[in-house]
Structure formats: structure tokens, C-alpha cells
Amino acid sequence: MEVQEYLRYRKDLLVLAQDDDSFISETSFIDAVLPSMLDAKLIDSEEWNDTGFLSETEKLKVNGYLINESEERLQLIILNESSIDIKVSNAELQISQKVYYETQFARTTRFLKKAMNGHLNESLQDSDPVNALVAHLSSSEGADQFDVVDIFLISATATVETRGSIPQPKGLEFENENLTVTYTKDRQRLSKEILIVRRLIDLNFLYDILISQGNREVLTVNFESIFDSPIKAIKAANEQNFESYLCVLPALHLAELYKLHSTRLLEKNVRSFLDFKNEANKGMFTTLRKDPAKFIAFNNGLTITSTLSDTFESGGLTLIRSLTDFQIVNGGQTTAAIYFARKSGIDISKVFVTAKINVVSEAAEDELNKFIKEISLYSNTQTKVTTVDLDSQNPQLVKLKAMTASVVTPSGKKWFFDRAKGEFNTMKRKSGNKTKIEKDYPDERRFSKEQLGKYYSSWGDQPYMVKKGGIKVFKYFITAICGDGDKKKGVIVDRNFYEELIAKMILFNKLEKVYGAGKNSIGQLRSAVVPYSISILYRFTDGSKSGSSFDLTKIWVKEGLEDDLTLYLEDMMKLVNELLKKYSDSDDVGENTRKKELWDKVSECREIAAFMATSNSLKIIKKYSISNEERKKRNARNSKLAEVDFKLLKDNIEIYTNGIGFYDNVLTGYGRSLTVAEMNKLGIIKSSISNLENIKEAHVDFERELIRRIRTEAPEVFDRMVNNEMVFWQQIFDFIVQIYNNAVSEGEDVGAAFNRVQEFAKSKAVKYPSVFGQIGELLKNGDTPTVKQVWYASHILALKEHTSLATQS
Known part of the structure; x- marks a missing residue:
């Protein structure tokens, strides 16, 4: 069954890699996989350089590369292209022979050796994306710089042992190789050995990272x-x-x-x-x-x-x-x-x-x-140490997760924060209605910890930090929102912070789409041009001394960008794309964008000064700016209300939505693996559901860990689940949260908003109308209703008008 889980996960990855036309490119699939390699700490950043080099005649291939943070390690990426073909059968995706992968590795090993020997230089065009890498590898500087070359073979295949009747997962390791190179340094002819390390990134590896919730690979x-x-x-x-x-x-x-x-x-x-x-x-x-x-x-x-x-x-x-x-x-x-x-x-x-x-x-x-x-x-330390929680239990990340439960967009949509890797995938796996979950939380409204760091940090004066990506930018983000425990204070994670954060995500994602990918893109520097352009916008608004800020709330309210702003930023990106190439002091422009020196040159150049002085720039900045004084007043108004933390109630609702039958099936399929204490906890959860009682946080945590264990040890249990989800629980929860958010957004008294629902329910002879007045009073004081009150409120769902009532309240 484990192999079937791998193949099921492959489908999820393929969906994740699809573009708007449902096309899956090699580049987009690598983009989908690199975050897992970052979680495993095989790479320092998910920001890679796409080379797309393939020579069928010489059997050479390299999709792209990374250079590690300390710059002595080159990491080459090759994708097994046949493994992402949607026409390939499950049987063909189960690989038992090591030689299958050896053949793939050989294409990149040959490329590396030819490049370092200078045998590829003359066969490439200046415009070829791989040219900068080949030129550097064939130079003495490249030979001196790199001591190790990792070759990562990404293959959407399951590696199996076929001795028994049912294929079982197996791991493969590949021997290291030493490549002798000679080069010149300080007028001396030197020789050294470069270590070549080959690593298979197959479905076995990717699935294990998923179910371990992104924990690093043990060394x-x-x-x-x-x-x-x-x-x-x-x-x-x-x-x-x-x-x-x-x-x-x-x-x-x-x-x-x-x-x-x-x-x-x-x-x-x-x-x-x-x-x-x-x-x-x-x-x-x-x-x-x-x-x-x-x-x-x-x-x-x-x-x-x-x-x-x-x-x-x-x-x-x-x-x-x-x-x-x-x-x-x-x-x-x-x-x-x-x-x-x-x-x-x-x-x-x-x-x-x-x-x-x-x-x-x-x-x-x-x-x-x-x-x-x-x-x-x-410990005694040689320099001052700042300690921040980098894991998913960081209090600020926990608060942010809670905000995703309590804050909805003006049109009633929610965002999903995958705080611990695999949360969303596990939610889908156990659900009987995967399509609804994907519809409620499409890819563009989901984000991970690493993406969070990138989006937040892009709005500032350090786009080169964003380009570095990985743990570097995430540490910067965490320190920014938590403070350093000394002089720098952390930020308040509240509604204002959350709405502006989502606006930054919308801005970043929109610019990536506008820049494009492949043949129809502005160029080949998207991962740098997008943060550089956002930083230029920041530099001439929030980062200036004008007394005004860019009004991110306008993006939050529209849930997108106005056409004039989109066209303006597209022009800016076209300019930035050319400026990065013009001012880079290296042929490898992508890598050079990680340097502060390049940002300084671009941001202070005459071309940017001229662009920002145009009438269109001045008009756009004026239209989308807000005075710092007005912004403070608006934020103060939003902060007057005690923000309600819906997270525990939302967790309860998810368990209630599963229903008692779900947990009966858990006992049937997994009961023998539970201790007596765990059986008792599961019994308490079932009893709570039967009696409409709130489930305590400790038992919610137990249930979450139990589901994770089943996903890891016995995922077939989910296949035997009958779709008896009590969907009304989620519907009434969303209804209550929507009314609450509408009131907060409009500056209306929350109690009054729910009293209006109460009167409407009474006029329609809905049972228990007074519960809405009770819920409104609780939320007004920063408290959440009980599960029983939510159940009483659910009777309003019988009215067709309840949907429009939520949007109009």
C-alpha cells in the first residue's frame, strides 16, 4: 500500500506543477519539488537557475543548478522527463533496477566533465541559458571555487523491491566519484579532486518528507x-x-x-x-x-x-x-x-x-x-547569539495560523497556511471530498513557512536576500516579526498585519504571472526581477521620506491588482530585467542578483530615477499611496476590537465534520496500534461529539498526531472511509466567521450585526434564533461560541437566504 501512496502523491505533485492551461513543464515540476529538498536541508535555497540544457546526440542534460550559501558546492539538477508524462502507467513508474537511474545520472555527469574540460564552450550560443555555467566551469576560477558537485536526479517514480508478490519500497545509494581537474591560480598550475555526489530524489524521498511534516533528513x-x-x-x-x-x-x-x-x-x-x-x-x-x-x-x-x-x-x-x-x-x-x-x-x-x-x-x-x-x-560564546524559534511552533507562526481561521477576504475566501509541511495534503487525504477542499483552498491561496518569509521580506530594501531564499530569508523574516530579544521589537500579528501580508502575497504572485515562464516570458530572471521590482516600488513609497506609504489595503480589498497598476509594474519589470543584465559584474546574472552590490547599482542608477520621475509613475504612486498619519488612524480603528481567536473552535469543527463514523473506522483499521490511554482519548473525542461538548486542546492535538501516524503507518485506513462528512458544521462555522469579518471590516458593532441575524431568523421562524445574540455578545468580547451554540445556529442553513445574509450583514 505504501507504494500506492507514493503514486497517489505523484498525482498531487503533477497537479501542483500545472500552469493555467494544465500544462506541466519540467521547470514547474522542479519548482514543486525543490521546497521538499529544502525541508530536508539538501539545498540552502529553493531559488535555482534554470538552464534547460539537453543534447540528445551526446546524451547530455542539466535542467539547472544552485550554488550553496558558502559557495564551494555546485548543485546540478536533472529531471527524468519521462517520469512526469501523464500517459505513463503505474507499472512503468515502479523502478526496481539501479541501472535505470544510473543512465539518467550519466547524462549530467558527462555534461559536467565536458564542461570542465572546455569541450562545450564553442558549441553554445551566447544567449543559451547554460552558457554562463559552462564558461565558469571551464575557467580556473570555477575549478578553484567548487570542491563538491551534487547531482540531484529528480524522478517521479517509486523505487521498489519486487521479490514478493507486492512491490515494497526500497532505498538506493550511489557511489561518489572524484574528478581530477587542473587550473591556474596566482600563476601556479594546480591540481585537485572535485567530489561528485549523486543523490536520487524519487517519490519515496518526497513522500517521506511530506509525512514527516518537513523535518530535516537525519544526518x-x-x-x-x-x-x-x-x-x-x-x-x-x-x-x-x-x-x-x-x-x-x-x-x-x-x-x-x-x-x-x-x-x-x-x-x-x-x-x-x-x-x-x-x-x-x-x-x-x-x-x-x-x-x-x-x-x-x-x-x-x-x-x-x-x-x-x-x-x-x-x-x-x-x-x-x-x-x-x-x-x-x-x-x-x-x-x-x-x-x-x-x-x-x-x-x-x-x-x-x-x-x-x-x-x-x-x-x-x-x-x-x-x-x-x-x-x-x-554556552560561552565568542559573539552575541540571538535565539529565535525557526520551527512551526514559533508563537508568531501559531498566531498567524489562527488568523487564517478568523479572517476572510472581502469576498468570503480564506487562505491556508501550511504551518507544518503536509497539513494540507493530510487534510485532503483523510477527507471524503477532496475536490471541495481544493476548490476552497486553491494553490494561489496556500502558503508555506518558506513562502511566507519570501513574501514578507520582498516588501523592503533587500531583494538580494529574497533571491537567496531558503533558511536565510526565513531567519530574516522570523527575526523581523519576533524581534531579536534586545533592541529590535517584534511585530504585532493582528488583523492589520495579516491583511497587509496577504496583500504582499497577492502582489508577488501576480507579478510572477505577469512576468511569465518559458517562451512567452519577459526573460529568464523572474525569481530576481519580481523581488527587485517590488523593492523599487517600496523604495519610492514606504522607503522614501515622503510621509506616505503604499496602500496595500487596496490590494487586500480588491483581492488583486487594478489594471493600471498591473501594466505599470509590467513596464517596470521589463526595465529591471534589462538593468540586471547591464549592471551585473558576472556573466552568471542569476547568481549575481544575490549580491547587495548589484541591488545598490540598480536601485541607484539613472534609468530607475528617470522611470520613477515619469508622469505615469507619479500618477500611480499618488493613486496608491496613503499618508502615514491616515494609515495609523485606520490601523488604530481596526485594533480597537479584541481579535477573536477562532483556531480551537475551527479545530473542533473539523473533528465534528469528520463525524463519529470516521473515528469508528479509525478504531477498526488502526485500533490494535493504540495504547489503552490513546483508546481512552479517542473515546473522549467520540463522547464529546455525541454530547455536543467542546473538545479540549490536548485532545485536538492528540487527534492531529493520530491522523499523522495513520498517514505514515497505515494510509490504507483512509481508503476504507465512507464519505459521511457532516458538512453543515463547516458551513455554519464559515457563516459565523463571515458575519464577524463583515462587521469588523465595516467598523460595525459585532453584537449589532448578530442581533440583526437573530431578528431575521426569528422572522423566518428558524429554531433557536436567540443563539445569534449570544454568539454576537461572545465575539464582541473576544470569546468564541461553544460547539453546542454553533449547532443551534446551524438551523439557519435551512434557509436559502442564509448565504446572501452573510454577505450583506
Whole structure:
């Protein structure tokens, strides 16, 4: 059944990759997959460079590439094009032979070798998108820059074992390869080996990331395999579920680990390595170069966490063969400094670093995160550390999720925040009415944490940060809304914030569509042109000293852009597209857009000054601006009302919509996997549904985790579900939320709005009309109605007029 889940998920991915004409391009499918690779921390950013290179005669192919944050790692992408063909049968999508994938990998490996040997330069046109990459790879600068090349083969196929009657999932690993290159540096002829790492991104991998709710792929470091010997250590603590070891690591080991795994070693490190610009990093570099033997004395050392260790005792020491879920949580700058010092030619053979290894067994992801945060707070640090929650449990993200339940657009639509990856997909999987869910929440009204960071950060003066994407822009976003715990305060996540945030998303998405993709697009720099153009708009409105701001509320109210604004921004994007190419100091314009220097040149150039001084620019800015004073007054009016948090009620409504029959089927199909305590909790949920009682948050959380477990361990349970959803629960909930939002948007007393519904219900002889007055009073005071009150209110659904009543209230 698991293989069938993979194939079912493939259909979801294909739908996600469709354009407005239902066409699926290779580029759009890669766009759909990269966020999962980012979740797994295989890449630092989902912003990739599309090359679209294919040579049938020479059997060469590369769809695109990325360069990691520290720029020593090239990551090539190839898509198995036959795997996204909608005509391919399920049987053909089940791959059991490794050679099938080897053939695909070979196309990109051949491309890499030919490019580095200079055998492709003359066969390409200057306008070919792959030209900049080929030119760089064939140069001495490229050979010197890259130490590792990852080749990611994306294939919408299920990798299976076919020994039994039913195909079972299996994993495949592909051997690394070394490519010897020679190049010139500082007038010297040098030679080195570039490591080629091949990684399959199949449906098995993508589905596992989905059901793990976006948790990173666990990194296991096997010291015996890499260094031919275990690590010698002293056991410092041995408690239940916790062990601690002290050891001394050779710098050569750390450099090799960084080469193999790069920033994956530092996923949970609270700081990122910023070459040698700050004083601590400059000091490390100086010591490594001038006094390497004393580095161990001057440096604070590393703190490493793991969730499982493979050890044995010998001669009074503990020898560590391997560590599972290996993370350097303190000392990431030290590790990277050592790697780049060796890369620059410094001899690190005499350098050693102390390390403390903490093994926390049987720890859930959130428990491990908490432990690491405490390490960051209490450890001696060389520079100030700012700690923010980067996971989905961040309080500001929780508030934002609640806003999606309580705030609807002027036309009554809702947005879906996929706070923990896979929430939307799981909601669809368990539902008996997938079509309705997709209609209620189309792709353009759904967003993930990573998209959230990009959309929010685009409205500002740092488009190069948006272009970097990934964890970099998400950290910037989280720090912006949470504050830094010192001088910078966080933002208030309320209705004003939410409406402007959605407006920024609408703006960003609209400009992406206007720019286009493929042959009919403005160019090949969409991922840069869109944020650069938005930043120029910001720079001449909110970012100016005019005393006015761009009125994002106009976009929120219209739920789109006016025609004149769309045409104006299209002209701006055409100009920006040319300016990026003109002012880039690199042939690889896409990569250069990640640099602040390019933004400074473009934003301050005479062409932009002239464009913004035109009569049309002045007219557009005047039309869509609002004075800062008026904006403050409007926001203050919206903030007077105590914002209602509908989230727990919405969660209750979702459980009630499932109905008792749903949970009876859960017991039938999955009951043997439940403990007695879990059976009791499920019984309480069923009892609550029977008695119209509110379900407590703890039991809501249990139900959500239970559904996730079923999705992971026994998804076939959902296939046996009969569609008996009690849809009226969702309908009356939406009705109540709509009336509430209409009143808030119009500045009307919420109680009065619901009293009007009460009088209407009474005039139509609807049962229990007084409940609307009760609900209005609760919402007016910032409280939510009970489930029982919602049930009483549902009797109004019998009236056909209830829909128009909600929009007119």
C-alpha cells in the first residue's frame, strides 16, 4: 500500500506543477519539488537557475543548478522527463533496477566533465541559458571555487523491491566519484579532486518528507567509514536518555566533514558562518595561519548533539564509531573557518579542536530543539547569539495560523497556511471530498513557512536576500516579526498585519504571472526581477521620506491588482530585467542578483530615477499611496476590537465534520496500534461529539498526531472511509466567521450585526434564533461560541437566504 501512496502523491505533485492551461513543464515540476529538498536541508535555497540544457546526440542534460550559501558546492539538477508524462502507467513508474537511474545520472555527469574540460564552450550560443555555467566551469576560477558537485536526479517514480508478490519500497545509494581537474591560480598550475555526489530524489524521498511534516533528513556520520578509525572520547555523563562525551578532534577531520556535508552539519546552529568579516572569525583565521598549534587553547571548541551513538569501550576510553542525527550546534563558525582556511592553502595538520558530544536518545524533534536552544543560551560564546524559534511552533507562526481561521477576504475566501509541511495534503487525504477542499483552498491561496518569509521580506530594501531564499530569508523574516530579544521589537500579528501580508502575497504572485515562464516570458530572471521590482516600488513609497506609504489595503480589498497598476509594474519589470543584465559584474546574472552590490547599482542608477520621475509613475504612486498619519488612524480603528481567536473552535469543527463514523473506522483499521490511554482519548473525542461538548486542546492535538501516524503507518485506513462528512458544521462555522469579518471590516458593532441575524431568523421562524445574540455578545468580547451554540445556529442553513445574509450583514 505504501507504494500506492507514493503514486497517489505523484498525482498531487503533477497537479501542483500545472500552469493555467494544465500544462506541466519540467521547470514547474522542479519548482514543486525543490521546497521538499529544502525541508530536508539538501539545498540552502529553493531559488535555482534554470538552464534547460539537453543534447540528445551526446546524451547530455542539466535542467539547472544552485550554488550553496558558502559557495564551494555546485548543485546540478536533472529531471527524468519521462517520469512526469501523464500517459505513463503505474507499472512503468515502479523502478526496481539501479541501472535505470544510473543512465539518467550519466547524462549530467558527462555534461559536467565536458564542461570542465572546455569541450562545450564553442558549441553554445551566447544567449543559451547554460552558457554562463559552462564558461565558469571551464575557467580556473570555477575549478578553484567548487570542491563538491551534487547531482540531484529528480524522478517521479517509486523505487521498489519486487521479490514478493507486492512491490515494497526500497532505498538506493550511489557511489561518489572524484574528478581530477587542473587550473591556474596566482600563476601556479594546480591540481585537485572535485567530489561528485549523486543523490536520487524519487517519490519515496518526497513522500517521506511530506509525512514527516518537513523535518530535516537525519544526518549520520560514520567515523570508521570516513576516517578508517573511531573517535576516542571520555564519557563525562551517563544518565537515562542522556550521555555526554569529551574528545579532541583533528581539524583535518572537521574540514573533511564540512566538505562532505557542508551546512547540513550546522542546520541547528544559531549562527551562520559569514567568512571572516567579524572579529571572532578574523581571529580564528589569523591563529590558523600564524600559530596553529595554539588554536586549541584560544578556541572555545564545539558542542555536538546526536540522538544515537554506536560506541564501544577500550583501554578506559569510549570509542565512537558513528553518531546519528549529527549536528554541530555550537562552533559552526569554527568548523567552517577551518574548512576555508584549508581551502585557501593553510596547513591545518597541527590544528586540533575540543568537542563536547551530547547524545539525547528518544528525543522528539521539538524536545531536541529545546535542548539545543538551551545550549545556545548557556554556552560561552565568542559573539552575541540571538535565539529565535525557526520551527512551526514559533508563537508568531501559531498566531498567524489562527488568523487564517478568523479572517476572510472581502469576498468570503480564506487562505491556508501550511504551518507544518503536509497539513494540507493530510487534510485532503483523510477527507471524503477532496475536490471541495481544493476548490476552497486553491494553490494561489496556500502558503508555506518558506513562502511566507519570501513574501514578507520582498516588501523592503533587500531583494538580494529574497533571491537567496531558503533558511536565510526565513531567519530574516522570523527575526523581523519576533524581534531579536534586545533592541529590535517584534511585530504585532493582528488583523492589520495579516491583511497587509496577504496583500504582499497577492502582489508577488501576480507579478510572477505577469512576468511569465518559458517562451512567452519577459526573460529568464523572474525569481530576481519580481523581488527587485517590488523593492523599487517600496523604495519610492514606504522607503522614501515622503510621509506616505503604499496602500496595500487596496490590494487586500480588491483581492488583486487594478489594471493600471498591473501594466505599470509590467513596464517596470521589463526595465529591471534589462538593468540586471547591464549592471551585473558576472556573466552568471542569476547568481549575481544575490549580491547587495548589484541591488545598490540598480536601485541607484539613472534609468530607475528617470522611470520613477515619469508622469505615469507619479500618477500611480499618488493613486496608491496613503499618508502615514491616515494609515495609523485606520490601523488604530481596526485594533480597537479584541481579535477573536477562532483556531480551537475551527479545530473542533473539523473533528465534528469528520463525524463519529470516521473515528469508528479509525478504531477498526488502526485500533490494535493504540495504547489503552490513546483508546481512552479517542473515546473522549467520540463522547464529546455525541454530547455536543467542546473538545479540549490536548485532545485536538492528540487527534492531529493520530491522523499523522495513520498517514505514515497505515494510509490504507483512509481508503476504507465512507464519505459521511457532516458538512453543515463547516458551513455554519464559515457563516459565523463571515458575519464577524463583515462587521469588523465595516467598523460595525459585532453584537449589532448578530442581533440583526437573530431578528431575521426569528422572522423566518428558524429554531433557536436567540443563539445569534449570544454568539454576537461572545465575539464582541473576544470569546468564541461553544460547539453546542454553533449547532443551534446551524438551523439557519435551512434557509436559502442564509448565504446572501452573510454577505450583506
